[in-house]
Amino acid sequence: MDLNDERVDEYRNQLNPELQARFDELRALLRKLVPETNESWSYSMPALRLNRRILLNFAVWKTHSGIYPGAAIIAQMQEEFPDLSYSKGTCLLPHDRELPIEVIKRIVEIGEERLKRK
Secondary structure (H helix, E strand, C coil): CCCCCHHHHHHHHCCCHHHHHHHHHHHHHHHHHCCCCEEEEECCEEEEEECCEEEEEEEECCCEEEEECCHHHHHHHHHHCCCCEEECCEEEEECCCCCCHHHHHHHHHHHHHHHHHC
């Protein structure tokens, strides 16, 4: 049974081709890191659910992509990776740079640990 939300594809399809490519790259990486997740829609953007709970949200904007794992995870990430750009609850990934795979992997790991504790 496909548990992925069709709104994620609708979101992707409304992006211009350049942003679609970045979205596809980020989406593929996230799905590779946590293949057991389902795509969902939350806070008006794509999300990944793990065991029915939101692991993180993600989106692609004009100049950057965003991963939204929540404020507690971002606080920890700021200590581990101080050279990245952050906003409250968000890791900002500029389009003029490669996706930081190790950073995204760490966000996913911390998120999975957090969900296991709840």
